Amino acid sequence: LVRSERFLASVRDLASIGATAGGGVHRLALSPDDIRARKQMVEWMEEAGLTVSVDDMGNLYGLRPGRNPGPPILFGSHVDTVPFGGRFDGAYGVLAGLEVMRVLHEHGVETEHPLGLAIFTNEEGARFQPAMMGSSVAVGKWPVEEAYAVRDQEGIAFGDALQASGFLGERRNRISRPLCYVELHIEQGPVLEAAGKTIGIVQGIVAQSWHEVVLEGEANHAGTTPPSRRRDPLVAAARWIAYVHEMAESSEGALLVTCGRIAAEPGAVNVIPRKVAFTVDLRSADEVRLRKAEEQMFAWGDDLCRRAGVEKAVRRLHWAPYTPFASGIRELIRESCLRRGYTFLEMPSGAGHDAQHLAGVCETGMIFVPSREGKSHCEEEFSADGDLVKGAQVLLDTVLGLDRT
Amino acid sequence: LVRSERFLASVRDLASIGATAGGGVHRLALSPDDIRARKQMVEWMEEAGLTVSVDDMGNLYGLRPGRNPGPPILFGSHVDTVPFGGRFDGAYGVLAGLEVMRVLHEHGVETEHPLGLAIFTNEEGARFQPAMMGSSVAVGKWPVEEAYAVRDQEGIAFGDALQASGFLGERRNRISRPLCYVELHIEQGPVLEAAGKTIGIVQGIVAQSWHEVVLEGEANHAGTTPPSRRRDPLVAAARWIAYVHEMAESSEGALLVTCGRIAAEPGAVNVIPRKVAFTVDLRSADEVRLRKAEEQMFAWGDDLCRRAGVEKAVRRLHWAPYTPFASGIRELIRESCLRRGYTFLEMPSGAGHDAQHLAGVCETGMIFVPSREGKSHCEEEFSADGDLVKGAQVLLDTVLGLDRT
Numbered sequence: 077l078v079r080s081e082r083f084l085a086s087v088r089d090l091a092s093i094g095a096t097a098g099g100g101v102h103r104l105a106l107s108p109d110d111i112r113a114r115k116q117m118v119e120w121m122e123e124a125g126l127t128v129s130v131d132d133m134g135n136l137y138g139l140r141p142g143r144n145p146g147p148p149i150l151f152g153s154h155v156d157t158v159p160f161g162g163r164f165d166g167a168y169g170v171l172a173g174l175e176v177m178r179v180l181h182e183h184g185v186e187t188e189h190p191l192g193l194a195i196f197t198n199e200e201g202a203r204f205q206p207a208m209m210g211s212s213v214a215v216g217k218w219p220v221e222e223a224y225a226v227r228d229q230e231g232i233a234f235g236d237a238l239q240a241s242g243f244l245g246e247r248r249n250r251i252s253r254p255l256c257y258v259e260l261h262i263e264q265g266p267v268l269e270a271a272g273k274t275i276g277i278v279q280g281i282v283a284q285s286w287h288e289v290v291l292e293g294e295a296n297h298a299g300t301t302p303p304s305r306r307r308d309p310l311v312a313a314a315r316w317i318a319y320v321h322e323m324a325e326s327s328e329g330a331l332l333v334t335c336g337r338i339a340a341e342p343g344a345v346n347v348i349p350r351k352v353a354f355t356v357d358l359r360s361a362d363e364v365r366l367r368k369a370e371e372q373m374f375a376w377g378d379d380l381c382r383r384a385g386v387e388k389a390v391r392r393l394h395w396a397p398y399t400p401f402a403s404g405i406r407e408l409i410r411e412s413c414l415r416r417g418y419t420f421l422e423m424p425s426g427a428g429h430d431a432q433h434l435a436g437v438c439e440t441g442m443i444f445v446p447s448r449e450g451k452s453h454c455e456e457e458f459s460a461d462g463d464l465v466k467g468a469q470v471l472l473d474t475v476l477g478l479d480r481t
Numbered sequence: 482l483v484r485s486e487r488f489l490a491s492v493r494d495l496a497s498i499g500a501t502a503g504g505g506v507h508r509l510a511l512s513p514d515d516i517r518a519r520k521q522m523v524e525w526m527e528e529a530g531l532t533v534s535v536d537d538m539g540n541l542y543g544l545r546p547g548r549n550p551g552p553p554i555l556f557g558s559h560v561d562t563v564p565f566g567g568r569f570d571g572a573y574g575v576l577a578g579l580e581v582m583r584v585l586h587e588h589g590v591e592t593e594h595p596l597g598l599a600i601f602t603n604e605e606g607a608r609f610q611p612a613m614m615g616s617s618v619a620v621g622k623w624p625v626e627e628a629y630a631v632r633d634q635e636g637i638a639f640g641d642a643l644q645a646s647g648f649l650g651e652r653r654n655r656i657s658r659p660l661c662y663v664e665l666h667i668e669q670g671p672v673l674e675a676a677g678k679t680i681g682i683v684q685g686i687v688a689q690s691w692h693e694v695v696l697e698g699e700a701n702h703a704g705t706t707p708p709s710r711r712r713d714p715l716v717a718a719a720r721w722i723a724y725v726h727e728m729a730e731s732s733e734g735a736l737l738v739t740c741g742r743i744a745a746e747p748g749a750v751n752v753i754p755r756k757v758a759f760t761v762d763l764r765s766a767d768e769v770r771l772r773k774a775e776e777q778m779f780a781w782g783d784d785l786c787r788r789a790g791v792e793k794a795v796r797r798l799h800w801a802p803y804t805p806f807a808s809g810i811r812e813l814i815r816e817s818c819l820r821r822g823y824t825f826l827e828m829p830s831g832a833g834h835d836a837q838h839l840a841g842v843c844e845t846g847m848i849f850v851p852s853r854e855g856k857s858h859c860e861e862e863f864s865a866d867g868d869l870v871k872g873a874q875v876l877l878d879t880v881l882g883l884d885r886t
């Protein structure tokens with residue numbers, strides 16, 4: 077059984093590194109506070125008897141040998157945060173993994189397979205884009221050279237920041253093919269809370285499609301340009317945004333749509349804009365439906381732009397297919413809940429996670445615990461102690477279950 | 482008769498001050514180039530026998546006595562431009578006014594009334610907001626202290642810039658109540674060109690209503706927030722913008738709508754925006770209709786925001802009632818056109834001008850000449866030499882007509 081006091085104290089201690097006045101955590105990837113948090117984790121992992129290794133992306137692995145050699149059962153998450161983020165996003169899964177290792181260590185448990193606690197670098201993608209950089213390189217999905225070349229807003233290359241952090245390790249330390257991977261995470265949404273359930277058994281991660289749409293018309297005087305002479309990209313953008321949200325509304329929850337960014341140039345009250353750029357984030361648990369939604373949006377947009385005399389340029393920023401999780405792992409999570417008497421819900425994850433990349437190379441699963449009011453990526457992010465402890469217990473049960481099978 | 486060569490040479494000479502590589506003029510109010518242009522104007526005005534005075538807003542007046550004392554017949558415009566603007570917006574009316582003075586000077590004409598050529602400070606509102614600052618203070622509509630306190634984007638106060646320019650004059654030099662005011666200007670729109678007419682007899686300046694609308698919802702995760710939990714201000718803004726443009730479309734040209742500025746915070750692809758701000762510029766020659774359109778927009782917007790769970794804050798940025806021009810002056814312009822055989826069109830001005838403020842204190846009128854493709858506020862702004870000369874001739878005829886009546 078996990079030891080609640082010890083575990084919750086570690087959650088508090090790690091949250092003090094980069095703590096904000098508002099009760100959150102500000103710990104951007106490879107910032108001084110992220111480096112302090114990593115050093116703290118290395119210390120704790122070594123105290124728990126783990127052998128710590130670092131790969132060429134700065135991913136940290138705390139390894140524990142098993143009776144048999146071979147690839148480890150891996151579990152973990154990340155310790156970086158978004159700006160003024162919460163105390164649990166990422167850190168919770170890592171510290172629950174540490175607690176699993178501590179429990180096994182103090183009871184001298186010997187497992188069949190090696191176990192590994194993973195702390196992936198730059199999951200959030202807040203400082204360096206894209207998100208989930210560390211895991212995508214570790215599994216061989218993305219060339220490390222490209223990751224090194226990515227620059228933050230101040231022009232600092234990821235490779236240089238990694239070198240300076242002291243956490244640049246060796247490529248041969250990557251765990252590219254673990255035996256399996258489990259990630260415990262806060263839900264970041266309101267579903268579990270609303271359903272009154274404690275544990276989310278994650279069925280998979282929704283398919284994601286991100287685009288930037290740039291519309292170009294003609295800047296002109298707001299007072300002297302008659303309607304017939306206007307080629308106004310902001311009117312077209314407004315109609316586009318309204319349309320994709322109507323698509324979402326008529327999908328009965330099958331399609332989520334978010335336009336997060338918009339900018340108009342030149343941006344004066346009395347000048348018809350020349351150019352408008354905005355983003356569209358489409359998600360669905362049904363990948364075929366998502367592709368169809370993209371097609372529908374672009375067909376409608378083509379027609380709109382033709383009628384509005386506006387030029388359109390579209391750039392795909394991100395695509396992730398639907399990532400289903402292994403039924404065996406979902407079954408082990410369910411067994412743990414039934415045995416302990418924890419309520420649970422089978423549900424998809426609307427957010428991307430490192431588990432998405434791991435699922436490409438091994439059997440993978442995720443466990444969620446409730447987020448109060450569904451808030452995340454903000455200082456108000458909160459999950460109750462009781463739920464945090466139960467989630468850690470389910471992780472322990474699941475890891476031991478995986479070891480047996 | 483105006484002397485075409487001399488007049489067009491002056492247009493060319495003034496356009497060389499602040500000339501851009503693209504054939505336009507970049508001469509922001511009280512910038513070094515604006516100061517050079519003003520000095521050039523003072524020199525030319527004195528050569529034409531005028532007495533130059535400067536008021537406490539830096540407005541320049543070139544005065545010519547008449548047989549009788551009393552307030553002058555005033556005409557003019559401005560010499561500042563928008564960034565990378567055109568050669569004619571403002572400068573044309575000033576130089577045509579100078580040509581009128583030169584013609585009278587060289588023929589030794591004595592008028593009944595004094596004549597005044599006015600060059601108003603900061604008409605464009607590009608560097609210091611609002612636009613038409615000089616004329617609004619001169620006629621007593623706006624306290625000079627408030628104008629002095631306005632700062633440009635670099636934090637320089639208008640009052641300090643005026644002092645430093647050497648063009649800070651005395652309050653008693655203001656011409657607050659001229660006998661009447663006439664302004665010759667390029668149309669800045671495509672109406673005259675499309676109609677194949679040379680002279681626009683301006684009926685009045687459309688009523689203008691500018692608002693900033695700020696919508697606040699709740700920032701949230703694009704992947705984990707179900708539709709029922711979203712309070713998305715960008716969706717509301719998009720529907721609002723689409724709606725006001727539908728209002729314009731169904732008005733059959735009676736209502737012009739422009740949304741020129743929009744910004745969303747925090748502005749990340751996968752974050753539902755917390756806050757969106759945008760502007761709405763509404764114009765109509767029918768002031769009652771404009772008021773009704775405002776009401777309709779806000780009633781609809783209230784309802785929209787209530788349904789979307791979004792808070793709304795509206796700030797009025799500008800209001801100008803419909804400004805009708807004096808029928809007597811319109812009649813004089815028409816007589817000049819008929820006498821000279823120039824084609825003409827009675828039309829409203831969709832753009833604001835200094836004449837708008839003068840109309841509050843004296844009989845006022847405006848004359849337009851065609852703009853190629855309706856372009857203005859850009860380097861491509863162009864009006865044909867022949868039209869420029871005809872416009873100047875109509876100004877001369879109108880001024881002499883006013884002097885007789």
Ligand SMILES: NC(=O)NCCC(=O)O
Pocket residue numbers: 200207264426427428429703704751
């Ligand atoms: N877990 C998480 O917040 N991921 C960020 C990527 C996304 O899903 O938008």
Ligand SMILES: NC(=O)NCCC(=O)O
Pocket residue numbers: 298299346605612669831832833834
């Ligand atoms: N003449 C002119 O461009 N005025 C600017 C103010 C406006 O009408 O928007």
